[in-house]
Amino acid sequence: MTGAMADAFAARRPAACDAAEWQVRCELAAAYRLFAQLGWHELIYNHLTARVPGTPHYLINPFGLMYREVTAGNLLKIDLDGQKVEPSPYSVNPAGFIVHGAVHAARDDAHCVMHTHTTAGRVVSCQAEGLLPLSFNAMFYGERVAYHAFEGITLEREECTRLAANLGRRNVMILRNHGLLVCGPTVGDAFAEHYMLQRACEVQVAAQASGAKLVMPAPEIAARASEQYERTARKGGQNVLLWEAMLRWAGSSTRASRARRPSSGSPARSPRPPPPAPARVAWSAARQAPSRPAAARTSA
Numbered sequence: 001m002t003g004a005m006a007d008a009f010a011a012r013r014p015a016a017c018d019a020a021e022w023q024v025r026c027e028l029a030a031a032y033r034l035f036a037q038l039g040w041h042e043l044i045y046n047h048l049t050a051r052v053p054g055t056p057h058y059l060i061n062p063f064g065l066m067y068r069e070v071t072a073g074n075l076l077k078i079d080l081d082g083q084k085v086e087p088s089p090y091s092v093n094p095a096g097f098i099v100h101g102a103v104h105a106a107r108d109d110a111h112c113v114m115h116t117h118t119t120a121g122r123v124v125s126c127q128a129e130g131l132l133p134l135s136f137n138a139m140f141y142g143e144r145v146a147y148h149a150f151e152g153i154t155l156e157r158e159e160c161t162r163l164a165a166n167l168g169r170r171n172v173m174i175l176r177n178h179g180l181l182v183c184g185p186t187v188g189d190a191f192a193e194h195y196m197l198q199r200a201c202e203v204q205v206a207a208q209a210s211g212a213k214l215v216m217p218a219p220e221i222a223a224r225a226s227e228q229y230e231r232t233a234r235k236g237g238q239n240v241l242l243w244e245a246m247l248r249w250a251g252s253s254t255r256a257s258r259a260r261r262p263s264s265g266s267p268a269r270s271p272r273p274p275p276p277a278p279a280r281v282a283w284s285a286a287r288q289a290p291s292r293p294a295a296a297r298t299s300a
């Protein structure tokens with residue numbers, strides 16, 4: 001994280017929040033905004049989680065909010081059991097955290113975990129052969145993709161052991177008949193993995209649907225592409241550049257959203273009501289949200 005973005009985050013840090021935690025809060029909130037922009041959300045479901053640096057605690061979205069409503073300040077801090085460790089008017093979805101908790105508990109290096117139900121990801125998760133080395137993006141993975149068989153809605157902690165064992169030291173997993181899961185040492189790294197995996201799934205689904213005869217690359221070519229991506233993106237700094245650009249996008253899109261809304265003192269120009277909750281910039285200062293009833297628990 002270079003100067004401008006880090007300074008923008010730090011300038012809005014509440015005095016009571018540790019600097020390292022605030023940085024992660026800002027980046028995770030931005031990731032939620034970006035997932036909303038990219039259409040990777042499942043309404044109020046699914047989660048992106050991140051470890052609070054140096055602690056056994058994790059940040060997760062308040063249950064019941066749309067991804068665009070998540071801010072650095074309203075992210076919940078929870079333990080591995082999915083229980084809040086700091087007061088908040090929002091509720092947490094402990095059942096939704098089970099999959100994330102399994103990865104966080106098993107992997108000290110997996111500081112961020114992202115799980116989605118995107119259509120393309122879910123289609124590939126339903127295919128017996130899984131992700132095929134068809135396209136540019138798919139070749140970045142090869143043997144790096146783990147698979148976990150569907151065992152029903154993920155509510156049982158016993159499944160966590162099997163899920164973590166199937167993931168092993170990989171950072172990308174396809175949950176059969178369910179969706180995608182990625183993890184990484186930073187929010188930016190996890191975002192990059194999800195982006196490339198999602199694109200690979202989208203192209204695979206479209207290519208198969210085209211009905212045309214498909215060309216499969218030679219295994220050694222796919223292996224070379226995987227090594228090149230590992231060297232240039234994961235280890236070569238490109239993921240850092242990508243994430244900084246995405247943070248700028250998250251900030252500009254939310255500022256534009258605010259600018260389009262009439263000011264509170266001006267007469268309404270449209271019969272449509274304003275959005276139910278203001279979309280603040282992802283790193284806006286923490287604010288107390290109105291108290292709301294706890295929603296029913298549901299799956300991931």
Ligand SMILES: [Zn+2]
Pocket residue numbers: 046115116117178179299300
């Ligand atoms: Zn799920």
